[in-house]
Amino acid sequence: MKNFARRLTLTTCLLGSVTAAAYAQQFTPQVQEFIKVSAPVVALTDAKVIDGTGRPALLHQTVLLQNGRITQVGAIKKVKVPAGAQVINCAGKTLIPGLVMLHEHLYYTMPVGGYFNIAQMPYSFPRLYLAGGATTIRTAGSIEPQTDLAIKRMIGEGKLIGPDMDVTAPYIEEPSMDIPALNTVKGPEDAAATTKYWADRGCTSFKMYMHATRADLAAVVREAHARNLKITGHLCALTYREAAEIGIDNLEHGFMASSDFVPNKAPDVCDNNVRQSLLRLPVNSPEMTSLIKFLVGKKVALTSTLTVFEPYTGREVVLGGGLEALIPQMQERETATWKQNQQRDTASVRLFKKNMAWEKQFYDAGGLLVAGTDPTGAGRTIAGYSNRRQIELLVEAGFTPVQAIKVSTLNGATYLGREKEIGTIEAGKQGDLVLINGDPEKDIQQVRQMEIVFKNGVGFDSVKLFESMKGKVGLN
Incomplete structure (x- = not known):
């Protein structure tokens, strides 16, 4: 009876973990519309990789993502792509880590009469941050902290699009x-x-x-x-x-x-x-x-x-x-x-x-x-x-x-204090990275040519997100 109870407890814990993991990848239809890559295993092949460590960039690299994490990074000839993986050919393109930006706000300058003031942008700004490659931000000063905390929760629940937020x-x-x-x-x-x-x-x-x-x-x-x-x-x-x-x-x-x-x-x-x-x-x-x-x-x-x-x-x-x-x-x-x-x-x-x-x-x-x-x-x-x-x-x-x-x-x-989880493209890290159609080392303005922003291994369509917010900043 004791062994049965232990097995039941273990099974319950495992099911809870699976459910939690699956729930973390659930998104509303409004969010799914902007997801370009959602396969459990993704192989980004033949990319130039600027890994965020400060080390020189490497050419012809393959990065494997599995269940939201980076599992392998290495030369294309040495990394075996698992059967059934979604393969994205990155020839002529560059991978960088998801940006970790520490002076961001969810508000924009909106004067009140002749006085300087700011107004919350709870819908447009989180989307634009992610579109621009920022997978983690710190809101360095809040005017509606209760709103910022709610947005953080709703992003985590897959109801809104945006970065992880401090x-x-x-x-x-x-x-x-x-x-x-x-x-x-x-x-x-x-x-x-x-x-x-x-x-x-x-x-x-x-x-x-x-x-x-x-x-x-x-x-x-x-x-x-x-x-x-x-x-x-x-x-x-x-x-x-x-x-x-x-x-x-x-x-x-x-x-x-x-x-x-x-x-x-x-x-x-x-x-x-x-x-x-x-x-x-x-x-x-x-x-x-x-x-x-x-x-x-x-x-x-x-x-x-x-x-x-x-x-x-x-x-x-x-x-x-x-x-x-x-x-x-x-x-x-x-x-x-x-x-x-x-x-x-x-x-x-x-x-x-x-x-x-x-x-x-x-x-x-x-x-x-x-x-x-x-x-x-x-x-x-x-x-x-x-x-x-x-x-x-x-x-x-x-x-x-x-x-x-x-x-x-x-x-x-x-x-x-999250350098063991995010900030670089290395095996074991969270799958936060940005695919750029170009080479920022040759021309830094090519950093604007972001195609896919991966957050926890899920690839969001950067171009589509930017397009969706045209003419919106100043409303919400």
Whole structure:
């Protein structure tokens, strides 16, 4: 009787596991419409593979996917394709890991009267992120965290299309700016209570904002680190050095938000001279070298968000070619703003190039540089399109394509503590990878030619997803 009970328990557990595994691959008809590959065994043959590790690319490779995982990666002559596998000939094409992007949002710039504001895009942005190769994202600051958490759940249940999500709680910000959608706290006790509240509801990251103080950060670090959760920041009142001393894990926007070089800066005060102080600072200054060394020593990661700072002059209206994604009114708005700013952003161009150089210096010094896009700002940055553009801009900054892809894949996975599961194309990893019709090493803009984005071994039609969202951004 005892043996029978044990067998019954074991059988029940096994059936539960099978059911859970099968359920994870169930999708609604609305999602299935965009799935191009769903076979249990898939062989991607004769591909160029940039595996995300930083190692040189390999030619004529076969990648086997089985039940959502990568089982083999090797030369086409050495990997035997199992009988019954779906074979996809990748000659002339490139495989990269699914992007792991750490400064994403599910909202877009939507002014309220004359005030800056942001509005949730719960349907279009998750789709566009996946279409643009992002299989994992961190929402670096939420305005509707309950919506973000629900979307994360519904994507996991196969009801919506989108990436895996690390959901950040509402911004930790002191009252200061008239942005209706922005969360505020009043002092460190409130900051600590906010952290506990949203951690209990499933948020896994926290973000300090511009007017948060040293006491606010210390309170959030205390509560979040006790739960093994991480904190990032778009700072101003706090310097990078102060934040690193207190225990912040990540800093956003490269060095564009660093107030460390403001003369006579008052503690806990957001000084309007940050931009001017950075414009005055030489690219190869000993002061920046010292700050970089300090941050690397403290193991503070830095997020590159070059897309949100890209100048207007001589560049695209919407980064990555996504103008048609916007509703007509937004297309008109962005085009008009773009025209008005042509040849009028020389200071922005100088600072943009400096920040590129500083990010490369941080990377070369051994710092963990990760990537994101920040679809806010003036409204030129749109999910999906901007993720591909971020890789192009890293190359413009002096990174090789292989380095830029590593920053946008493995480095993000490493920061999230998921490098054993995602971020590279290696046997045993989750089947997250992107098939590109071209060679980004020959021309980095070929990264835009994504065909299939595999998430957990299921291949989504990138082109079809982008097409489905044309004229939708600004609605939902």
